[in-house]
Amino acid sequence: MQAVGMVVEYNPFHNGHHYFLRQAMKQTGANVAVAVMSGNFTQRGEPTIVDKWTRARAALESGVDLVVELPVFYAAQPAHRFAAGALAILNALQVHRVAFGAEHPEWDFAALVAAEQRFNQAEFDQYNATYATQFNQQLHAQTGVELRDPNDILAFAYTKAVLANDYSIQLTPVQRRGSDYHDQQIHGQIASASAIRQAVMAGEDFSATVPPAMKAALDKVATVPSWNSLYPLLRNQLIQAPLDCLAQTYQMAEGLEHRMKEVAQRSLRFDDFIHGVKTKRYTYAHLLRMCLYTTLQLSEDEVAARVDHPYIHILGFTARGREYLHQVKKQVPVPIFTKVSQGMRDGFYNLDYRAGKLYQNFTVVEQDLKHPPIMIR
Amino acid sequence: MQAVGMVVEYNPFHNGHHYFLRQAMKQTGANVAVAVMSGNFTQRGEPTIVDKWTRARAALESGVDLVVELPVFYAAQPAHRFAAGALAILNALQVHRVAFGAEHPEWDFAALVAAEQRFNQAEFDQYNATYATQFNQQLHAQTGVELRDPNDILAFAYTKAVLANDYSIQLTPVQRRGSDYHDQQIHGQIASASAIRQAVMAGEDFSATVPPAMKAALDKVATVPSWNSLYPLLRNQLIQAPLDCLAQTYQMAEGLEHRMKEVAQRSLRFDDFIHGVKTKRYTYAHLLRMCLYTTLQLSEDEVAARVDHPYIHILGFTARGREYLHQVKKQVPVPIFTKVSQGMRDGFYNLDYRAGKLYQNFTVVEQDLKHPPIMIR
Numbered sequence: 001m002q003a004v005g006m007v008v009e010y011n012p013f014h015n016g017h018h019y020f021l022r023q024a025m026k027q028t029g030a031n032v033a034v035a036v037m038s039g040n041f042t043q044r045g046e047p048t049i050v051d052k053w054t055r056a057r058a059a060l061e062s063g064v065d066l067v068v069e070l071p072v073f074y075a076a077q078p079a080h081r082f083a084a085g086a087l088a089i090l091n092a093l094q095v096h097r098v099a100f101g102a103e104h105p106e107w108d109f110a111a112l113v114a115a116e117q118r119f120n121q122a123e124f125d126q127y128n129a130t131y132a133t134q135f136n137q138q139l140h141a142q143t144g145v146e147l148r149d150p151n152d153i154l155a156f157a158y159t160k161a162v163l164a165n166d167y168s169i170q171l172t173p174v175q176r177r178g179s180d181y182h183d184q185q186i187h188g189q190i191a192s193a194s195a196i197r198q199a200v201m202a203g204e205d206f207s208a209t210v211p212p213a214m215k216a217a218l219d220k221v222a223t224v225p226s227w228n229s230l231y232p233l234l235r236n237q238l239i240q241a242p243l244d245c246l247a248q249t250y251q252m253a254e255g256l257e258h259r260m261k262e263v264a265q266r267s268l269r270f271d272d273f274i275h276g277v278k279t280k281r282y283t284y285a286h287l288l289r290m291c292l293y294t295t296l297q298l299s300e301d302e303v304a305a306r307v308d309h310p311y312i313h314i315l316g317f318t319a320r321g322r323e324y325l326h327q328v329k330k331q332v333p334v335p336i337f338t339k340v341s342q343g344m345r346d347g348f349y350n351l352d353y354r355a356g357k358l359y360q361n362f363t364v365v366e367q368d369l370k371h372p373p374i375m376i377r
Numbered sequence: 378m379q380a381v382g383m384v385v386e387y388n389p390f391h392n393g394h395h396y397f398l399r400q401a402m403k404q405t406g407a408n409v410a411v412a413v414m415s416g417n418f419t420q421r422g423e424p425t426i427v428d429k430w431t432r433a434r435a436a437l438e439s440g441v442d443l444v445v446e447l448p449v450f451y452a453a454q455p456a457h458r459f460a461a462g463a464l465a466i467l468n469a470l471q472v473h474r475v476a477f478g479a480e481h482p483e484w485d486f487a488a489l490v491a492a493e494q495r496f497n498q499a500e501f502d503q504y505n506a507t508y509a510t511q512f513n514q515q516l517h518a519q520t521g522v523e524l525r526d527p528n529d530i531l532a533f534a535y536t537k538a539v540l541a542n543d544y545s546i547q548l549t550p551v552q553r554r555g556s557d558y559h560d561q562q563i564h565g566q567i568a569s570a571s572a573i574r575q576a577v578m579a580g581e582d583f584s585a586t587v588p589p590a591m592k593a594a595l596d597k598v599a600t601v602p603s604w605n606s607l608y609p610l611l612r613n614q615l616i617q618a619p620l621d622c623l624a625q626t627y628q629m630a631e632g633l634e635h636r637m638k639e640v641a642q643r644s645l646r647f648d649d650f651i652h653g654v655k656t657k658r659y660t661y662a663h664l665l666r667m668c669l670y671t672t673l674q675l676s677e678d679e680v681a682a683r684v685d686h687p688y689i690h691i692l693g694f695t696a697r698g699r700e701y702l703h704q705v706k707k708q709v710p711v712p713i714f715t716k717v718s719q720g721m722r723d724g725f726y727n728l729d730y731r732a733g734k735l736y737q738n739f740t741v742v743e744q745d746l747k748h749p750p751i752m753i754r
Contacts, residue, residue, distance in 0.1 A: 233609060233610055233613045236614075236734075237613075237614075237617075239735075241674055242674075265734065265746075295617070354616055357612075357613075357616045358616075358617075361609060
């Protein structure tokens with residue numbers, strides 16, 4: 001069997017994902033599609049529109065053969081950690097071809113990665129600019145290229161992860177088509193996930209853009225999960241926890257805990273909070289992830305203990321996916337499981353479990369403990 | 378001027394409180410009424426039906442001259458600490474007569490307090506009985522009396538505080554009349570606070586039982602504040618905080634943190650949680666206070682730093698109350714203030730401030746920072 005791996009959020013699973021899947025199979029000649037999918041929180045640190053089980057089911061019913069959870073300590077991270085975590089899992093699953101959506105498939109990403117090695121770290125010292133901005137300044141000076149599009153940034157990160165770890169993985173860019181990532185309008189059958197979420201939120205028609213299984217699930221969404229609803233929990237943590245405790249939150253740096261506490265104290269609504277905290281130094285994506293880390297009481301130590309020990313939580317599979325698993329499982333060098341036991345819950349899986357409990361503010365469904373995998377066909 | 382002190386919750390202020398106030402003035406011959414009132418959380422650790430400002434205003438409009446906040450580290454405590462904190466504040470305010478509602482004004486509480494000195498501490502070792510039960514077993518063995526009624530328990534605690542601190546305070550029992558504390562039905566103009574809260578919750582008529590100012594405020598209550606609404610915050614703290622951190626919560630003992638975490642993980646509703654946590658060892662009141670301490674992330678150290686340093690936060694006064702304050706303020710040996718500054722917020726007042734922020738889940742009104750006192754007439 002020949003597998004192709006994909007790193008996805010499926011938030012929600014839509015026709016563009018379906019198109020990408022078929023292209024990835026065709027371009028790589030694969031007959032098994034393996035998706036590593038963010039769980040209930042996205043790379044931007046936001047809750048997904050429907051839970052991971054619903055998204056995994058839609059993907060499996062649309063041609064994906066195996067859906068594996070990207071643990072939250074990889075998923076809710078900047079591109080380079082997100083990509084590195086996902087590739088570590090695909091590599092462990094013996095996947096040797098990974099496809100990704102590309103804006104510039106013609107670029108020599110290996111050359112860009114090599115250029116980064118020559119960056120001057122001392123130049124990353126502008127406290128009124130984001131890391132990404134300073135990164136692009138140096139990249140442009142060296143190569144004439146800037147990484148602006150999220151897909152370009154991820155392509156760079158995948159390339160870097162493969163080279164750094166010497167993975168036996170061939171990266172295959174798939175030219176994107178249809179709606180631009182940033183397009184917030186729905187035109188025809190291919191729309192961005194973001195445009196579809198907006199349509200669900202506004203009660204507008206999105207039915208042409210998603211397969212039937214996803215459509216049925218999205219029709220049941222009464223309130224789109226967002227930080228607006230989780231804000232009381234975040235706010236309480238920022239108000240009740242002492243500053244020295246908040247300072248130990250993962251990635252809390254440069255005194256950001258003071259600013260977050262102060263703004264939380266005076267902000268009753270999440271919009272006021274996030275705009276009050278925003279500076280030129282940090283992107284909204286970074287601040288949203290900080291909201292998640294804070295609410296999960298995630299510490300530097302906990303992340304350090306997890307990132308070097310990945311595991312593979314199977315969310316679901318088709319008959320073909322199961323056959324693939326059966327074929328490779330003896331070579332998988334990390335824990336692999338389809339059901340979270342009480343011991344896992346209190347042990348290595350605890351952080352994902354806690355993220356699932358946080359997501360339970362949007363669903364009565366137990367997200368992890370003893371949840372069986374989805375089996376299709 | 379001759380002041381009479383009262384320790385109150387006014388949750389809500391009702392005709393029974395009004396009757397008690399007039400009796401207290403009459404029996405003591407006082408011409409100034411000083412109330413030390415729980416803030417936004419009661420002795421049982423529950424949020425009050427309306428905020429402290431609304432309750433203070435109703436009391437001031439009904440004949441109370443001065444309303445002082447009972448800090449939350451005294452208010453949300455078992456009877457002996459609640460009473461001791463309240464009397465420390467009244468004593469600091471130079472109040473020498475304190476009236477309290479009594480079920481058994483004929484009892485010799487000083488003799489009961491003396492009996493407690495002879496208790497055998499080694500007998501408080503039954504892990505399947507509450508402290509109150511074991512206390513009453515010993516008290517009954519020594520005196521033939523048991524303290525069952527909340528008012529008797531408080532009378533005992535006031536007496537003990539006066540004796541232990543050698544306060545120059547004369548305690549004046551006021552015979553209760555009208556509805557029993559436990560009566561959940563409204564009959565006529567005097568009803569228990571609990572019966573009135575039930576009526577507000579059920580949308581039933583309670584208008585005969587409260588003065589007009591309180592009636593107007595209660596009519597605006599859409600959802601009665603309760604732990605049902607705060608449970609997501611409590612649950613998140615119990616799930617996200619590590620056990621060793623939860624174990625440092627004030628009064629967390631005998632491994633209760635394990636039980637609270639485990640039950641929170643599986644309970645989506647507060648009712649399921651509190652019933653799941655309940656054992657013969659702890660009363661509901663104790664467990665509700667544990668919920669509050671946990672949500673406020675209150676530590677043993679923080680309480681220890683506060684209880685020996687009371688302060689007097691004036692919520693409001695009449696002209697007569699202001700005159701009384703003016704007369705005594707030079708003799709008040711602790712900080713006394715009418716407005717919470719930013720320095721107080723981040724300093725000695727921080728815990729009350731945090732309790733106010735928790736209560737902001739029920740109101741948009743800023744509860745403390747720069748809130749002016751209520752002035753009547």
